[in-house]
Amino acid sequence: MELADKTVGLLLCVISLSLFTYYTFWVIILPFVDTDHFIHNYFLPKEYALLLPVFAGVSLFSLLSVFIGYVMVKSKRKSA
Known part of the structure; x- marks a missing residue:
């Protein structure tokens, strides 16, 4: 059971880090990028x-x- 707990913990950490990175890039960096740049297609x-x-x-x-x-x-x- 210990391996399953570690796997779930790792998965939760990866998901949290991914969401944090996505949101940080979306809110802080994206406003400084031109609106016609292709990167805007990947964000809401x-x-x-x-x-x-x-x-x-x-x-x-x-x-x-x-x-x-x-x-x-x-x-x-x-x-x-």
Whole structure:
């Protein structure tokens, strides 16, 4: 099982590093490249640079809130 855990950890690190590199290039470097350059074909429109992280943050916060509420209700039932 230890090898599977290491493989999953490596996969998560590679995905995270890839997303970080893509987003950093998209937000910081791409605005300084001419708009008719071919590299713009590989990136979403600029409007999504703010919308995607906000949506991800709101989704994460909502899921965490639901999980914490579920745990609190479940623990209250056990003690009653």
